[in-house]
Amino acid sequence: MARTPLIAGNWKMYLSLAESVALGQAVAASCAGLTDREVMIAPTCAVLSTVAGAIADSPVILAAQNVAWEQEGAFTGESSPVTLKDIGVSMAILGHSERRHVFYETDEMVNQRLLGALDFGLKPILCVGELLEDREQGQTFEVVQKQLSKGLQGVTAKQLEQVVVAYEPVWAIGTGKTASKEQAQEVHAFIRGKLATLYEKKLAEKIRILYGGSVKPENVDSLMAQSDIDGALVGGAALNPDSFDRIIHFI
Numbered sequence: 001m002a003r004t005p006l007i008a009g010n011w012k013m014y015l016s017l018a019e020s021v022a023l024g025q026a027v028a029a030s031c032a033g034l035t036d037r038e039v040m041i042a043p044t045c046a047v048l049s050t051v052a053g054a055i056a057d058s059p060v061i062l063a064a065q066n067v068a069w070e071q072e073g074a075f076t077g078e079s080s081p082v083t084l085k086d087i088g089v090s091m092a093i094l095g096h097s098e099r100r101h102v103f104y105e106t107d108e109m110v111n112q113r114l115l116g117a118l119d120f121g122l123k124p125i126l127c128v129g130e131l132l133e134d135r136e137q138g139q140t141f142e143v144v145q146k147q148l149s150k151g152l153q154g155v156t157a158k159q160l161e162q163v164v165v166a167y168e169p170v171w172a173i174g175t176g177k178t179a180s181k182e183q184a185q186e187v188h189a190f191i192r193g194k195l196a197t198l199y200e201k202k203l204a205e206k207i208r209i210l211y212g213g214s215v216k217p218e219n220v221d222s223l224m225a226q227s228d229i230d231g232a233l234v235g236g237a238a239l240n241p242d243s244f245d246r247i248i249h250f251i
């Protein structure tokens with residue numbers, strides 16, 4: 001079953017309001033005429049509403065970089081999935097390594113966020129990935145499996161169809177060190193196999209698994225040529241309109 005590739009830009013906490021609008025417009029222009037792939041951007045929360053307006057007439061998908069698990073309440077510093085939907089957000093990055101390692105989000109919190117996103121109609125991108133020390137100790141598959149199965153706890157097969165998984169080896173994020181295409185493909189195939197075990201093979205074949213970690217114009221084509229790599233989650237290179245344009249137009 002053919003999976004539609006997804007190229008996703010994670011802008012992290014970069015760019016002013018004006019820069020975000022300009023980049024949103026540039027990405028929208030890059031997408032003109034593209035029908036065989038999807039493109040998503042995740043600006044910082046404060047500018048989401050304005051960027052939504054700037055890309056309103058384009059196919060660019062708007063995402064949040066995180067989302068609360070409740071609709072409303074005493075959750076200082078969090079964003080409601082319902083409010084995010086109201087302003088035009090349709091996806092949410094969850095469990096990004098910076099959330100896990102800088103803000104100490106646990107698998108349980110990521111799971112709650114994911115269930116909340118699904119409940120309120122946002123499509124989650126569940127990020128998983130090992131630290132360098134995990135890889136060096138031969139723990140990559142164990143770490144990825146744990147983050148995957150805990151992150152998806154309570155998710156039904158029907159709901160899984162809305163979920164995108166992103167494999168982002170922590171040692172490759174923002175470091176310029178990309179996993180080789182073989183290293184990435186190996187973990188992607190493992191993730192698909194795990195999804196087949198947790199759910200069923202036919203469903204696992206439908207789920208998109210993105211690679212993230214120093215994706216650049218120079219390496220995107222060879223990564224995207226791997227059979228289990230269905231897209232890219234791009235940080236640094238998503239902030240430059242020319243680089244992101246090239247990544248969107250991967251061959």
Ligand code: PGA
Nearest residue numbers: 173174213214234235236
């Ligand atoms: P990077 O970031 O492309 O700058 O490595 C990827 C990410 O954090 O999602």
